Amino acid sequence: MTKSALDMFSKCMAVELGDKGIRVNTVSPGCVRTTARMTRGEAPEDTDKFYNKVSERYPVGRHGVPEDMATAIMYLASDSAAFITGTVLVADGGHLAGNVDLSYGKVVLITGSSTGIGAQTAIQFAKSGAQVVVTGRNGQRVSDVGKQCSDISPKGLKALEVLADVSKEDDCKRLIQSTVEAFNRIDVLVNNAGFGLNSRITDEDYCLKLDTMFASNVKSAVRLTQLSVKYLEKTKGSIVNISSISGLIRDCPNISGYCMTKSALDMFSKCMAVELGDKGIRVNTVSPGCVRTTCRITRGETPEDTDKFYNKVSERYPIGRHGVPEDMATAIMYLASDRAAFLTGTILVSDGGHLAGNVDLSYGKVVLITGSSAGIGAQTALQFAKSGAQVVVTGRNGQRVSDVGKQCSDISPKVLADVSKEDDCKRLIQSTVEAFNRIDVLVNNAGFVELGPKGIRVNAVSPGAVRTSARTTRGEALEDTDKFYNKVSARYPVGKHGVPEDIANAVMYLASDTSSFITGTVLVADGGNLAANVNLTST
Incomplete structure (x- = not known):
């Protein structure tokens, strides 16, 4: 890690210092015989054995010596290398090119x-x-x-x-x-x-x-x-x-x-x-x-x-x-x-990014997310769609529903509905079942008890201050919205306000098989608001 960091530092400095006429390069040695191994307490015969093995396996037929590196350093420092900067000069006897494995003979x-x-x-x-x-x-x-x-x-x-x-x-x-x-x-x-x-x-x-x-x-x-x-x-x-x-x-x-x-x-x-x-x-x-x-x-x-x-x-x-x-x-x-x-x-x-990408090979779950035309709901829909789920996007604004649906997938059903109305709720469920003949996950984002015996888990996510379009939609001036979220960022322990992706990640976790032992839980995603007892009313 330290050597990789040094290589990158050299490259960065080559760019940063170039206009000052300063060249920055690196020499990367292979196995060079020095006193380092014996200084660490290795017996002379073991040191000899190691370097003999290197000499046998290196394409040039020998291990390196300090003079080899000195010559490379002097070249990079000379006017002969005036056009060279940001370069890593590998002096390794063919180690990398020959894909040499010094475990040989094990x-x-x-x-x-x-x-x-x-x-x-x-x-x-x-x-x-x-x-x-x-x-x-x-x-x-x-x-x-x-x-x-x-x-x-x-x-x-x-x-x-x-x-x-x-x-x-x-x-x-x-x-x-x-x-x-x-x-x-x-x-x-x-x-x-x-x-x-x-x-x-x-x-x-x-x-x-x-x-x-x-x-x-x-x-x-x-x-x-x-x-x-x-x-x-x-x-x-x-x-x-x-x-x-x-x-x-x-x-x-x-x-x-x-x-x-x-x-x-x-x-x-x-x-x-x-x-x-x-x-x-x-x-x-x-x-x-x-x-x-x-x-x-x-x-x-x-x-x-x-x-x-x-x-x-x-x-x-x-x-x-x-x-x-x-x-x-x-x-x-x-x-x-x-x-x-x-x-x-x-x-x-x-694993090809399986864990990091939260890949679901059971793929094809049907996820119905209310209030998914904007903000947290929209981001949750996008994350589920990205993971391979069949997503149902719903909201009261037709254009927004369409926009989010398009981002998720052209085949995701877009249902215009106001879930505060009973008929719209019935139509929403009916439309989902007609399209997919099933529902795996229901995310009540627009807005729980005796369902455990039926194998249904019910949980809640409680966000802190999450920046969405809600405040400006209510008519707040943009500068006031900025001021509010800047205050949140200054006072929250994590040093930032929330974003819809934060809540989408929490929702996806609670909806996944990874949380199969969790039901009836309120998952607080608030940047430390409650833990620190943050007061957003004070100036």
Whole structure:
């Protein structure tokens, strides 16, 4: 981070100081042999070993020396470089160009590596020069991936192939034993094996499925970690557990058991990061979003339905595509590498923006928002439409209803209605049901008790001072409106007045499955107004 900040500072200063005739550039060294490693307490023989490894892997055939950097610095400072400013001069012996991985030669054990994310991770590690252990329950697949690893290895290193079911304790023991017998060490353990089963809590076999998933998704990682600690301690190794964003949110229906296993794995990783830290072992987690593998077809889904699902993911993910196994392999390799030496107990979310974008893959909810032609209601409608909901926009001003409806979507129904009138309320509900045959969310924004047993949650949002057009619509002068909201901003603890987006976010949270345990609640979104007892009547 500090070096990235320095690079950006150099670029900014190159622009800012250019008219003063000052040039600003950067030199970015690769591995340069100095006394730094020994100063940190490293033994001379370990330092020699490290730089010998660098020399073997760098395209130029040697590590850097201080004179290399001095020459680069003198060039950038000379008149010969008069036309160069804002540049980063990389002097790294081909490190970046050659995509050099200094983890080369490490022994990497990856469970569930006969297909999907695990297979791609094994292949990528093999490509970087690691000695890979491929394992799974299908002998042919294990053999196929093992061959790919051996073929792509720069030194032709043969992958160790172990047929094992890591949900079984004896197989876990045999897997570790086979690895140590073959290589006498373990540097990286990737606990990738796992699967999900759809099940509702009302299903008779729910607990059976839960036990099956826990055995594969959680207990295997616990056993293998326990068995490998003494070897990882010797190599100051790393553990990477493969979880899922389903451990952080319930992103699909009927997968509560799977979500529980991944949440448990996340916490196990954090606990082990603390417990094993003093042994020099780092423990981190990768949490993938939707990654296209063969698992859906393996569960019996048709190719057409699989395509449809992943097309939907690509449409809704902020990054514009679903994940692929290579995405996860890259994340895993980073966490296992020396470049992540300061990372432990971290969850690296690789989800194409799923969490950040609050993506709803159940998509298609029907949301009726009263008073949605302006202000908070309009913004709430826009946010729901953005998340993929079918939005019903309503209000008393036809032009505003039309404008907001157009912003949401050309197919969102626009209903002109005054919800203070009973007939208009009936017509509003009738129009919604006729269009979509359902209502999932009702937001009474224009304006609650015994509905819990019916599975209906009812909550309220209580905004503080939110800037909308309401005050000017009432005839207040613009300068008075500005004055009022400036006063709000000065007195609110958050240092600003509210905007419709703030309230829309609160509404969307209460309407989402994330808040499934919340009903009858008043969510105050007031910038600290109540907490600080803000008085807006005083001058």
